Amino acid sequence: MDRCFSVISFITRLFNTAVCFARSGLWVIVFCTFFTGNTTAESLTDGPVVGAVTDTSAKVFVRVSGPGAVYLEYSTDPNLRFAMQSDVVYPRYRDDFTAIIPIDGLLPNRTYYYQVIVDGQPTLSSLSSFISFPPDHVNTEFSFAALADVGNSKSRGAPSYARLAIDEPRFLLQIGDWDHRDPQTLDEMRLMHREVRGQGMSSGRYFRDFIANTTPLYYVWDDHDYGMNDGDYTFPGKADAIKAYREYFPTPELPNPEAGIWQSFRYAQVEIFMLDVRSNRDPNTDTDDENKSMLNGENIENGQKEWLFSGLANSTAKWKIITSGVTFNPTTKPADAWGAFTTEWQEVVDFITANNIRNVLVLSGDLHSGGAFDDGTNAGVPEMSVPHSNMNMNDDHPTGITTHTPGTWTSGYIRGPENPGYVLVTVETNPDRLILEVKGVSGDIRMTETLESND
Ligand SMILES: [Fe+2]
Known part of the structure; x- marks a missing residue:
């Protein structure tokens, strides 16, 4: 039973590691390095700009210098402890290497700090932030x-x-x-x-x-x-x-x-x-x-x-x-x-x-x-x-x-x-x-x- 449990645990950890690897965009760097020898990460050329905020979600605009993997880390903690991650997006030439990144799972009326990760690297020297909206039924000043x-x-x-x-x-x-x-x-x-x-x-x-x-x-x-x-x-x-x-x-x-x-x-x-x-x-x-x-x-x-x-x-x-x-x-x-x-x-x-x-x-x-x-x-x-x-x-x-x-x-x-x-x-x-x-x-x-x- 214990052995069976440890095998399941190992497979689970392997799966989680693979998911984290995929979400982080690091695989892009590995792929590019292996097949092209190019290790240069793309950079942030415009943004972030935040909009479409609700009590549970928001969207963030970014533009990058070329094809790469981009995602956001966001948290109510100003040091991004316990940060959540957005999905990874891959800006395309046909969209001018822009992307609108949705984030969700927010709590209402809270300050959220976020970092833009491009090809595995943080790009903002200081974190951006915004305040999530209150729910619709609230009457507030x-x-x-x-x-x-x-x-x-x-x-x-x-x-x-x-x-x-x-x-x-x-x-x-x-x-x-x-x-x-x-x-x-x-x-x-x-x-x-x-x-x-x-x-x-x-x-x-x-x-x-x-x-x-x-x-x-x-x-x-x-x-x-x-x-x-x-x-x-x-x-x-x-x-x-x-x-x-x-x-x-x-x-x-x-x-x-x-x-x-x-x-x-x-x-x-x-x-x-x-x-x-x-x-x-x-x-x-x-x-x-x-x-x-x-x-x-x-x-x-x-x-x-x-x-x-x-x-x-x-x-x-x-x-x-x-x-x-x-x-x-x-x-x-x-x-x-x-x-x-x-x-x-x-x-x-x-x-x-x-x-x-x-x-x-x-x-x-x-x-x-x-x-x-x-x-x-x-x-x-x-x-x-x-x-x-x-x-x-x-x-x-x-x-x-x-x-x-x-x-x-x-x-x-x-x-x-x-x-x-x-x-x-x-x-x-x-x-x-x-x-x-x-x-x-x-x-x-x-x-x-x-x-x-x-x-
Ligand atoms: Fe005008």
């Missing part, structure tokens, strides 16, 4: 930040990132025009995604240095980072734009990943619906009637409008926050924002009203102002326009922003050129309300609005 419209000059930084890091937001929304270069090819799109987050760009350095390693990122494009000024579904580079985006960003599950990048996620009592206002948009010049759509211009199955309406109607979250790369308020920018789609804008507003969907807020980009707010009088639902991060510092346009049609906002709008910044949303519970602050790069508060819960 927290803050998150929203950014929009970052310039693409190598010499113009975006210190909003450095300042908002001090606020310790639980996540960051980047809601469009993270860059304004209009990339046309797959390689140009990939380069843009690397540069906005750190590679050689002043604005990207701020993201990399202050946000990327600690704060879950949720990002959806507007026109200039999609690739086509005032863009729509006719953009020839649409498939490449979607491919590059999916390579470089760790997103929640996309409802229709071949068609576009709209997505939603939940943090406690808040659900965020991030619209893709470009890849499924009809051309702006179409007649504004019931056939013209910003959300589903091609009338595809499993489309974005169906997803939005279903998501809003079925959401169990107290707060429903919609992000739009362009202003929802139809009195502003009528050539390219919702003002060019007033029939569909009215349909969205009517749907929210008819279904008694309460506590809806829109966060929008593209105004290039220093921030603006409407209580719903003009926008249909309460809307805060997120200030630009670093645009137009020397552009003293007559309106103070880059449009002749800044529109009507119940709280007005703040001039853009000298007022870059971001929005900090603080979710309070007693009473249930949102505190919306437009903040400058020095932390100065330029505008404060309060949304009380209608429940």
Whole structure:
């Protein structure tokens, strides 16, 4: 009996050793060494960036220098004791040697530290970390930040990132025009995604240095980072734009990943619906009637409008926050924002009203102002326009922003050129309300609005 047990034990240990060996990626090194004589390990060339966080899981983006074996070690212990391991992934040339690595088995509301292992070697000189989300049923107090419209000059930084890091937001929304270069090819799109987050760009350095390693990122494009000024579904580079985006960003599950990048996620009592206002948009010049759509211009199955309406109607979250790369308020920018789609804008507003969907807020980009707010009088639902991060510092346009049609906002709008910044949303519970602050790069508060819960 004892002998039988020891044989089983030996086989079990042999099996476990083989599994560990396979998961560690060391076999790749052994394989390469044996067959090619090459012992050079690949290196980490971009990332990590964390996103798609839930109370039990997350995803981490990495990019490496060539074919190799990559996995994560993660733990609530800052020295990675008792660390768990992700599955091993093998980034491929056809994906620009990027990978989105899922991790699971997390406990809610805990700080997780992690290391990126490439070809058996740790690559981060200091561990990255993030905080897992609370469960959906929790009603809790927290803050998150929203950014929009970052310039693409190598010499113009975006210190909003450095300042908002001090606020310790639980996540960051980047809601469009993270860059304004209009990339046309797959390689140009990939380069843009690397540069906005750190590679050689002043604005990207701020993201990399202050946000990327600690704060879950949720990002959806507007026109200039999609690739086509005032863009729509006719953009020839649409498939490449979607491919590059999916390579470089760790997103929640996309409802229709071949068609576009709209997505939603939940943090406690808040659900965020991030619209893709470009890849499924009809051309702006179409007649504004019931056939013209910003959300589903091609009338595809499993489309974005169906997803939005279903998501809003079925959401169990107290707060429903919609992000739009362009202003929802139809009195502003009528050539390219919702003002060019007033029939569909009215349909969205009517749907929210008819279904008694309460506590809806829109966060929008593209105004290039220093921030603006409407209580719903003009926008249909309460809307805060997120200030630009670093645009137009020397552009003293007559309106103070880059449009002749800044529109009507119940709280007005703040001039853009000298007022870059971001929005900090603080979710309070007693009473249930949102505190919306437009903040400058020095932390100065330029505008404060309060949304009380209608429940
Ligand atoms: Fe913009």
